[in-house]
Amino acid sequence: MNRKIPVGISACLLGNNVRFDGGHKRCEFASVDLAPFVRYQPVCPEMAIGLPTPRPALRLTENAAGTVELCFSNGQGEPITEEMRSFSDKVIANMHHLCGYIVCAKSPSCGMERVRIYQQDNNNNRKEGVGIFTRQLMEQMPWLPVEEDGRLHDPLLRENFVERVYTLHEFNEMWRSGLTRGKLIAFHSRYKLSLLAHSQPDYRSLGRFVANIEKWDSLEAFAMEYRQRLMDLLKNNATRGNHTNVLMHVQGYFRPQLNTKQRHELTSLIENYRQGTQPLLAPMTLLKHYMSEYPDPYLSQQRYFTPYPEALRLRYGH
Known part of the structure; x- marks a missing residue:
């Protein structure tokens, strides 16, 4: 087991300025402590589907039919749920060599748990969501170790x-x-x-x-x-x-x-x-x-x- 281990990661956790506000969420454990032992495959699903940075923030929103969609928080534009799902299906199909994945907490695309789901017409929300990309990752590769940056402090x-x-x-x-x-x-x-x-x-x-x-x-x-x-x-x-x-x-x-x-x-x-x-x-x-x-x-x-x-x-x- 001398080769570096292939691990997926949300690109913002490595310090890449890909977030909606033009910043990052660098995770020290991932980018410093673990980095010498792994070969990271960074992905920012939001930029990968063509969104710029900076950009309006995204959120999970429950519509009148009870379906959770990936929408812009400013209420403008159409939901981009299908674009995210289509990208996720395509890229995850080529990730079966990975041995782990570190995702960005609270993200509507990458969060692993407790992502806010908003009501359509107000700011009422509940912490019960999973990011669109990460949900498909865990469903398609249920054996894969997946963890959030915040939980890695434990x-x-x-x-x-x-x-x-x-x-x-x-x-x-x-x-x-x-x-x-x-x-x-x-x-x-x-x-x-x-x-x-x-x-x-x-x-x-x-x-x-x-x-x-x-x-x-x-x-x-x-x-x-x-x-x-x-x-x-x-x-x-x-x-x-x-x-x-x-x-x-x-x-x-x-x-x-x-x-x-x-x-x-x-x-x-x-x-x-x-x-x-x-x-x-x-x-x-x-x-x-x-x-x-x-x-x-x-x-x-x-x-x-x-x-x-x-x-x-x-x-x-x-």
Whole structure:
């Protein structure tokens, strides 16, 4: 996984002056922290359909028939809903290589959730909309990790998004190299501890699904279904409780090699993490030390310990 990962992004988040007011909404995490590891494919749907900058602001507006349209906020001109949908269909059809997408929050074209929907004849609105472009993106590629710039300020959501991006990238690379049952099963095995940290019930369910791989006539159909189930599972944020269970499970691999003092130190670090007085990095670092000292073939292949580059520092604060 040495190649840069292809990720879509709203162009304004990279600092491009494409917004309706001629400005941008540069996202520092995307444009600085994540940028060295990904290859961005920036898109501004509004400019892509021919709108200038600056331009009148757009808004989602519910008409008398109850249909949500993409309209100019000044009330002038016709809705441009169909132009946006037509563009979205065309461009998204060529985005299946992407491993993630970062969209601009609150945007009537790119917002992922809670976009304002206005009433036709007044300023009454409700935060229940999804941007036209992003809605079609998520409908056509439901497995794709999609996140808003504002939500990326949350450390848990930020780590979850990046982990999903890297997981999908590895899955896509495996698929590109030529699908076999062995490769699919080996991929699932590498992610077992990671999946446990996200959802134990879903982990068990996915395990049963993989166990029935021989019953599928089409390996591609199996891979597509597995990809969707995998990415749905990883949408669950890894919890402190689940991480603690995984850490204790890994600890068991070293009980024969560790003396009483070492076992107590490791147990204390895990308990401190469980109680919130130590970050996950603390017990993880000690476990990695024991993994190098007492190698185990199963543990050494687990993505749980290195789900993304350590340089991103995503586990430092929780």
